[in-house]
Amino acid sequence: MGTAIRIGSGAGFSEDRIDPAVDLAERGRLDFLVFECLAERTIALAVGARQADQAGGYDPLLEERLRAVLPACYLNGTRIVSNMGAANPQGAARRAAEVARDLGLVGLKIAAVVGDDVRDRIDELEPFGQEPPPTEDVVSANAYLGHEAIAQALDEGAHIVLTGRVADPSLFLGPMVHAFGWRADDWDRLGRGTAVGHLLECAGQLTGGYFADPGFKDVADLARLGFPIAEVRDDGSAVLGKLENTGGCVSVATCTEQLLYELHDPQAYLTPDVTADFSTIVFTDLGEDQVALSGGGGGPRPRKLKVSVGVDDGWLGEGQISYAGPGCVERAHLALSIVDERLALCGLEPLDARFDLIGIDAVARGAAAVAAPSEVRARAACRMRTEAEARRIGREVAALYTNGPSGGGGVSTAVRPVIGIVSGLIDRTRVSQALHWEIS
Amino acid sequence: MLLRDLAHARTGDKGDVSNIAVIAYRAEDYDRLQRGLTEDRVRERLCLDPDQPIRRHELPGLKALNFVIEGALAGGVTRSASLDAHGKCLGAWLLGVELGD
Numbered sequence: 001m002g003t004a005i006r007i008g009s010g011a012g013f014s015e016d017r018i019d020p021a022v023d024l025a026e027r028g029r030l031d032f033l034v035f036e037c038l039a040e041r042t043i044a045l046a047v048g049a050r051q052a053d054q055a056g057g058y059d060p061l062l063e064e065r066l067r068a069v070l071p072a073c074y075l076n077g078t079r080i081v082s083n084m085g086a087a088n089p090q091g092a093a094r095r096a097a098e099v100a101r102d103l104g105l106v107g108l109k110i111a112a113v114v115g116d117d118v119r120d121r122i123d124e125l126e127p128f129g130q131e132p133p134p135t136e137d138v139v140s141a142n143a144y145l146g147h148e149a150i151a152q153a154l155d156e157g158a159h160i161v162l163t164g165r166v167a168d169p170s171l172f173l174g175p176m177v178h179a180f181g182w183r184a185d186d187w188d189r190l191g192r193g194t195a196v197g198h199l200l201e202c203a204g205q206l207t208g209g210y211f212a213d214p215g216f217k218d219v220a221d222l223a224r225l226g227f228p229i230a231e232v233r234d235d236g237s238a239v240l241g242k243l244e245n246t247g248g249c250v251s252v253a254t255c256t257e258q259l260l261y262e263l264h265d266p267q268a269y270l271t272p273d274v275t276a277d278f279s280t281i282v283f284t285d286l287g288e289d290q291v292a293l294s295g296g297g298g299g300p301r302p303r304k305l306k307v308s309v310g311v312d313d314g315w316l317g318e319g320q321i322s323y324a325g326p327g328c329v330e331r332a333h334l335a336l337s338i339v340d341e342r343l344a345l346c347g348l349e350p351l352d353a354r355f356d357l358i359g360i361d362a363v364a365r366g367a368a369a370v371a372a373p374s375e376v377r378a379r380a381a382c383r384m385r386t387e388a389e390a391r392r393i394g395r396e397v398a399a400l401y402t403n404g405p406s407g408g409g410g411v412s413t414a415v416r417p418v419i420g421i422v423s424g425l426i427d428r429t430r431v432s433q434a435l436h437w438e439i440s
Numbered sequence: 441m442l443l444r445d446l447a448h449a450r451t452g453d454k455g456d457v458s459n460i461a462v463i464a465y466r467a468e469d470y471d472r473l474q475r476g477l478t479e480d481r482v483r484e485r486l487c488l489d490p491d492q493p494i495r496r497h498e499l500p501g502l503k504a505l506n507f508v509i510e511g512a513l514a515g516g517v518t519r520s521a522s523l524d525a526h527g528k529c530l531g532a533w534l535l536g537v538e539l540g541d
Contacts, residue, residue: 040455210450213532217448253448253463256502260461262452264508266499279499295501313519354521362522363529366487381521420519423455 005179007172007196008229010069011035011082012203014042014059018068020204020227020246025072027243028229032175033073035065035082036168036201043165044310044419046087047140058092058162059084066099066160074105074159081150081171085162087140089114092162093438100440108440111153113163115433116142118307118426125307125424133309133424140310143426146272146301148184149433150174156435165308167271169197172230180234191276191298192236194269198278199240199258199293203227206240206258207289208248221247241290250289259283272305274298304425313420314351314383317390319397320358322410324375331405332357332378335397338404339380342396348389350382377410383418390415441539447473449531458512458527460534464503473505474498476539482507485537486530 008030010021014037025033037059038046050057059065062084073080085092089112100108118125119141125133142165151174153161161174176182176193184190199206206228212219226246232238241250259278263269266279281296319339323331336355343350356362358377360369380397384390394413401408443462446469452459462477464470479494488494488509497506513520513527524530 213448216444253465256463256504257448257450257461259502260452260459260463260499260504260506261450262454263459263461263506264454264457264497266497266506280501282501316521318521352519352521354523356523358523363524364485364487364533379523381523383519383521418519421455 004231004233005031005175006229006231007032007034007175007200009034009036009200009203009227011037011065012201012205013037013039014061016203018065020225021065022068022072023243023246024227024229025069025076025078030076030078030229031179033069033078033080034171034175034200035080035084036171036203037061038083038086038165040308040421041419043086043142043308044140044421047310050087055091057088058086058095062092062095063099066096067103070100070103070105074108079154079158080160081174083163083166083171085112085164087164089162089164090436093436096160096162097438097440106440108159109157110160110162110438110440111156111158112436112438113145113149113153113161113166113433114436115149115431116145116165118143118431121426121430122309124430125309125426126304128306128423128425131422133307134311134422137312138309139312139419141307143305143307143431144272145431145433146170147173147177149435151177153435154178167273168201169194169271170273172197172200173273176232185300187274187298187300189236190274192296193232194271194274194276194298195259195278195281195296196230196232196236196238196293198269199255200228200230202258202261204248205261206254207242207250208254211254211257217253219249223247238293239286239290240293250291252283252285252291255283255291255293270302272301274301303428305428305431307424307426309422309424311420311422313418314385315387315390316381316383316416316418317393318379318381318414319394320377320379320412321397321400321408322375322377323405323407325407326372328376329357329360329369329373331407332376334405335378335400335408336380338400339396343382346392348384348392350384352383354379354381387415442535443477443537443539444535446539447535449535451528451531453513453526453528456511456513458509458530460507460531462505462507462534467503470500470503472539477505479507481537482534485534488512
């Protein structure tokens with residue numbers, strides 16, 4: 001391969017927009033198009049979906065995304081990497097092969113990366129931080145895999161690589177290691193490549209999404225936000241940008257915000273591949289929505305892999321009701337105190353409870369209204385042991401219509417199962433990765 | 441002077457840990473952020489418990505401070521009963537803090 005590769009980011013979460021990825025596939029002159037679609041909670045939900053249907057458990061939008069981008073990717077020689085395999089990478093690969101055949105694309109090699117599911121080794125997990133990993137009510141346990149299996153699949157000619165739980169930046173590092181042949185202990189290059197992957201993994205968050213603040217940080221044409229492209233060189237440095245004639249912006253400010261997103265110690269960003277050092281990274285504005293990344297580095301990878309454990313953790317029941325006009329805050333307070341008292345009278349004992357005034361203190365607990373608001377929405381949300389108990393929360397809020405303060409309106413209620421995510425650690429030698437192949 | 445006049449912010453979440461990055465618009469304001477935006481100032485603005493662990497990382501090269509707050513998200517995004525379970529609004533809320541002169 002040449003001296004630089006072009007990697008596009010086609011999705012930053014499972015329900016992300018699809019048309020920006022199609023635009024990238026058609027006009028981006030990409031070598032690789034990567035879709036990051038698997039949040040902490042998504043994989044636990046996917047495990048549940050696979051229990052209900054053995055053929056399911058992969059990303060619900062897999063087919064729609066592939067149908068949209070595959071024709072252009074095939075034409076342009078762009079290879080696809082994604083964690084849309086979720087709880088069933090092999091099932092996802094089979095579906096991808098069917099979609100490709102449907103589109104008349106024959107002979108595509110599709111690799112499924114397996115090995116992240118460690119439910120049968122749950123007793124071996126060590127604590128991550130102070131909390132011991134759970135062993136009861138476990139619905140999922142997935143180790144964060146690194147770039148190795150992805151790079152191997154690309155080495156072996158995969159047109160599409162579908163994984164389950166892989167560290168997000170590793171989805172991008174896999175193509176770099178494949179293209180440049182970086183050694184597994186070339187920590188500086190792996191660290192810089194990880195920084196590039198981290199910048200790309202949330203797609204539009206690098207190109208002006210999640211950034212606009214009118215009058216302070218204006219961003220043009222967010223409805224047509226373009227997704228990012230990185231042109232990465234053999235030394236791990238890169239130029240970040242987006243397609244012409246798309247909305248958004250790429251600047252030192254957008255890149256700095258995204259570099260620090262979900263970062264703890266800037267000198268030790270831990271992934272399965274490397275301990276990356278982001279503290280020495282330098283961004284240089286090249287104009288025309290292009291920013292150069294240089295600096296950065298890394299040190300040896302952690303000895304253990306992080307495991308994300310999903311546990312059944314009860315049910316969340318919620319109810320909301322609005323009040324408006326003079327005295328609305330006092331009436332909303334009264335409404336919530338009535339609900340609180342009703343729960344006690346009915347013998348309902350929440351595991352957690354929130355009583356919020358949306359518009360005043362729902363985000364920052366303890367904040368007070370700075371002036372009399374024109375309206376306020378009261379919210380009661382409680383985590384309960386059972387679904388039946390959780391339904392009672394919404395019902396008690398709805399009962400405020402005829403039994404509560406004056407002028408309450410617009411009740412909404414919701415109930416959902418709660419899956420808690422707790423992290424643990426597992427020895428690397430106890431996790432093995434493997435590839436399974438499908439041909440369209 | 442509001443923090444918002446000098447800096448922008450982005451909030452991230454991993455499990456029950458929230459991080460808020462505060463980035464100076466202009467390099468010459470970084471010192472002022474460093475002086476004025478202490479861990480205690482952030483703790484107060486976010487109404488955190490006195491014993492809640494909060495750590496400030498300094499990134500002079502990027503004109504940024506990164507605040508890492510453990511246990512900030514009431515059990516994390518999947519478990520929390522909060523309306524904004526990710527805590528995504530916290531960074532913007534922090535920008536409303538008065539920095540003084």
